[in-house]
Amino acid sequence: MGLTADLSIPVPQYLINEMIEAALQGNKNIDSCQASIHGQNRVSVNLKTALWPWPLNLKLRLYRSADFANSPKVRATLENNVLLGKLGSFFKALPDGIRLHGDQVVVDIGSFLRVPEQKRILELIKSVEISTEEGKIIFDVKVRVD
16 A cells, blocks of 8 residues: 555746756856747747857747656657757757757756655656646646555
């Protein structure tokens, strides 16, 4: 017997941008990154990189489910600038934990966890469904403690 909980966690856009800023500290290739959250699982990202003279405006569509095979991953489809995305991957402009595979962006959540307690909490999560509204991402999380 154990505990099962279903949680709905809205995360506002400003908090997403603070987390992005913290994750990019020390990255020499990316000058700034701002995300705008829209409905229908769409996200716009304004990215300034030292490797490209102009700011990039990337349009992403988030997958509805997080991938929990091995380390948990959030996936999105790159809807524009696919060639530039491939070049960014080639030049290793993206921080560790973020990869491009074709037109797919993969964020490995586990790679951003710094302390063992965070990893233990993550192991309790069995599934995550992702949806967006203007200005926020909503994570519907299933947690199970055996």
